Amino acid sequence: MTMQDGWQVFPMQPDLEIEISPAPEPAAPPVQQQVEALWATAVAQNPQLYNGRIFCADVIEADRIIGHWSDYRPAFAQMKDPNLYPTLKLRPLAVNGLFHAADGIVLGRRKRRSLYLGAWRQSVPSGSVEARAGDEASIDLHAQILVEIEEELGLTADLVKPQRCLLACEHELTHIVDIGIELHCSLPFSEIEHIWRERGNDEYEVLERMDDIERILNAPDVVPTTKAMLKMVHA
Numbered sequence: 001m002t003m004q005d006g007w008q009v010f011p012m013q014p015d016l017e018i019e020i021s022p023a024p025e026p027a028a029p030p031v032q033q034q035v036e037a038l039w040a041t042a043v044a045q046n047p048q049l050y051n052g053r054i055f056c057a058d059v060i061e062a063d064r065i066i067g068h069w070s071d072y073r074p075a076f077a078q079m080k081d082p083n084l085y086p087t088l089k090l091r092p093l094a095v096n097g098l099f100h101a102a103d104g105i106v107l108g109r110r111k112r113r114s115l116y117l118g119a120w121r122q123s124v125p126s127g128s129v130e131a132r133a134g135d136e137a138s139i140d141l142h143a144q145i146l147v148e149i150e151e152e153l154g155l156t157a158d159l160v161k162p163q164r165c166l167l168a169c170e171h172e173l174t175h176i177v178d179i180g181i182e183l184h185c186s187l188p189f190s191e192i193e194h195i196w197r198e199r200g201n202d203e204y205e206v207l208e209r210m211d212d213i214e215r216i217l218n219a220p221d222v223v224p225t226t227k228a229m230l231k232m233v234h235a
Contacts, residue, residue, distance in 0.1 A: 004231075006224070007169050007224040009224075018067070021067065034077065039077060054131075055129040094178050096169075096180050104209040107121045107122065116176070123223075132144075160184070165179060166180040
């Protein structure tokens with residue numbers, strides 16, 4: 001394990017496996033009440049919030065991650081109030097691509113009002129590992145990231161090739177764990193940007209192409225996961 005700008009970085013084997021274990025016992029009633037209060041306040045402000053099912057890591061090893069399914073609600077509360085972590089101990093899993101276009105690395109600047117990492121730049125795409133179509137029997141990280149890239153950028157699976165899992169990177173406060181996955185696309189950035197504007201969602205304010213690796217590594221507003229993946233690939 002190493003560190004990148006305060007975040008823990010765990011090198012992963014390319015064929016990383018995910019094992020699903022039973023969920024732990026619910027938190028004590030006072031903690032559950034705090035979670036409900038934070039959630040109710042957030043929903044009142046943003047009625048589109050949805051309490052889906054997300055996967056949380058319990059054990060991180062080089063070749064496997066063991067974890068359990070959880071409602072999004074307690075993970076959201078822990079994001080809003082990191083002091084809940086010693087009790088909830090949730091480490092929500094996310095996928096984050098290192099996206100190689102034909103002519104450079106693609107970064108996106110997150111919207112300033114985003115709940116998580118607002119205004120930061122990151123390699124695309126990024127999103128929680130979710131139970132899709134109610135399936136909690138298995139987790140396919142490549143399938144998860146392809147869904148994210150179609151939602152965020154409008155790029156269909158035939159245009160993007162997921163490669164190896166690179167690393168896991170854990171946020172120092174929220175304990176969200178990004179699984180970095182290398183992605184390749186034969187399209188130039190200009191075409192990717194056009195498709196994003198036509199079909200993508202509003203996750204990012206702007207996309208940009210970067211071919212100066214040192215500039216990315218030295219930028220203060222680039223998410224540590226992106227920097228750690230670049231260091232690994234260009235070591």
